[in-house]
Amino acid sequence: MRLLIVEDEKKTGEYLKKGLTESSYTVDLADNGVDGLHQAMSEEYDLILLDVMLPKLNGWQILQTLRSNQINIPVLMLTARDQIEDRVKGLELGADDYLVKPFAFVELLARIRNILKRNAKTNVATDTTIQIENLQLDLLRRRAYRDNESINLTAKEFSLLELLMQRKGEVLSRSLIASQVWDMNFDSDTNVIDVAIRRLRNKVDKPYEPKLIHTIRGMGYVLDIINENDNL
The missing domain is CATH 1.10.10.10 (Winged helix-like DNA-binding domain superfamily/Winged helix DNA-binding domain)
Known part of the structure; x- marks a missing residue:
């Protein structure tokens, strides 16, 4: 499984990449919104971990651009903002899940597995x-x-x-x-x-x-x- 992390905090990004790599995922990392959007639109990923507050282009803008271009890669939003309206906004724009920082790495792994499992079930539907x-x-x-x-x-x-x-x-x-x-x-x-x-x-x-x-x-x-x- 190939994942993309879009996270501008260097330590957080490296920590997530290291942990997910050790959990047998192939991981790419982008440290700003413009690079993250480019990679998301030009490469094949199974899931994107997307921070909300990013330089150059924020997470909302990236998500909205992906969905408006019919790119339905599952997206897990990562943010320090724990406001109901922020969660609602992410889900309305097409996010698959929303995780508030700080979070336990084991919870992140569980969320990722659930999203990937749910997506796999959809893709193997027998009736087309x-x-x-x-x-x-x-x-x-x-x-x-x-x-x-x-x-x-x-x-x-x-x-x-x-x-x-x-x-x-x-x-x-x-x-x-x-x-x-x-x-x-x-x-x-x-x-x-x-x-x-x-x-x-x-x-x-x-x-x-x-x-x-x-x-x-x-x-x-x-x-x-x-x-x-x-x-x-």
Whole structure:
């Protein structure tokens, strides 16, 4: 497995590279945003460890550029900022996980393994497409279509839509969605899931008919053909 670390703190970068190399990963290191983005877009990586506060180009900008160019390499954000809004921003932009400094190296290894395992499961899907009404998901190419029109989704939005479509008609709680899509537990007062659903709805449902993604009050979300007036 080949990893890219984008970290401007020299000691931290070298420490992570040494530890991950000793854990049998092949590791490249970039110490600024411009070099990190160039390597991420020109080389093949299984995962990127991306610091937020970087010289020349910050982690948010790098992540946004990757996702806007349909580069869906898993990204684990590393930052000293432990604000809810920062975590929400990273997840909205398409990060796969978020780790706050300082952290234990064993936790980093566990997060990396979980992301890689989750990504591997997605890549070996036996059914290559899922279709519900005029909404189609191509699992191999990681593309979504509605009325045969391509929909530009981030990696996380695609995973969220895939979960909803695979469990059509089943009401999924916020905590279940958080654990399945982000492999994380969120506090009950965090609106990460609501924000993600709203963004997905705006892309997948708002311009089209019939509406497929519905809110079931006090319970969660469901993808199905139902009458919104029937929601509790």
